Amino acid sequence: MTRAWTYAALAARLVLCAIFLVAAAGKLMDPVKFLGGISEYGILKGWALALAAAGMPGVEIVAAVGLLIPSMVRPSALLLGGMLLMFMAAMGSAMARGLELDCSCFDLLGAGKAMVGWGTQFRDLAILIPALWLTFRK
Amino acid sequence: MQKYRRPSLRDWGFALLLAMLGALLGLGINSLSPRGFDLSLAAGQVASQNLP
Numbered sequence: 447m448t449r450a451w452t453y454a455a456l457a458a459r460l461v462l463c464a465i466f467l468v469a470a471a472g473k474l475m476d477p478v479k480f481l482g483g484i485s486e487y488g489i490l491k492g493w494a495l496a497l498a499a500a501g502m503p504g505v506e507i508v509a510a511v512g513l514l515i516p517s518m519v520r521p522s523a524l525l526l527g528g529m530l531l532m533f534m535a536a537m538g539s540a541m542a543r544g545l546e547l548d549c550s551c552f553d554l555l556g557a558g559k560a561m562v563g564w565g566t567q568f569r570d571l572a573i574l575i576p577a578l579w580l581t582f583r584k
Numbered sequence: 585m586q587k588y589r590r591p592s593l594r595d596w597g598f599a600l601l602l603a604m605l606g607a608l609l610g611l612g613i614n615s616l617s618p619r620g621f622d623l624s625l626a627a628g629q630v631a632s633q634n635l636p
Contacts, residue, residue, distance in 0.1 A: 477614055478621050496627040497611070500620070504610025508602050521598035524591050525606075528599070581595075584587040 455583065458576040459513040462526060465573060466510035469552050473503040483550030487536050488543075505529065513580075523580035530574040537562045537570070 473480045481499040484490065490498055505525070512522030533551070540547060540562050548559045549566045560566055591599075614620035 493627040496623045500614040501607035501610035505606030508606035520595045524599040582588045
């Protein structure tokens with residue numbers, strides 16, 4: 447049974463790593479579009495927005511690669527979980543204000559727009575669950 | 585039976601370190617990439633609601 451959990455953790459690490467590398471690649475393909483995308487949320491302004499738009503893909507890359515290093519799994523999963531909670535809070539804020547906007551998550555690779563809503567919230571929740579499991583498992 | 589444990593102070597510290605390293609990496613990629621944007625210009629444009 448322990449071996450099954452070990453394989454499950456390995457699978458979760460690989461899947462999360464792939465998801466965040468794809469997300470970062472999409473943002474790096476068109477940084478200006480990503481900057482415009484997150485400005486539509488109306489949460490960050492000025493320098494904070496510019497720094498977040500430039501820095502976020504790098505944080506995603508580092509956290510994703512960290513999942514591949516055994517000693518860095520827990521900190522990386524902790525960081526990814528925190529980012530996912532932040533994304534969900536931002537989307538929740540946009541939903542509460544009745545904003546209709548593109549979530550700027552993965553769709554920049556040409557997969558089409560994903561409008562902020564319950565679908566994107568549940569998608570992030572589905573990604574958050576393995577991140578939390580990797581953070582808290584022994 | 586799976587057992588769980590809370591992240592230690594070391595885990596939180598490394599998570600913060602990874603976040604800072606990642607932010608620096610992102611800023612570096614943005615400044616080196618031909619697709620990247622000028623941070624000060626972008627900050628100013630966003631402040632004036634005049635996005636590219």
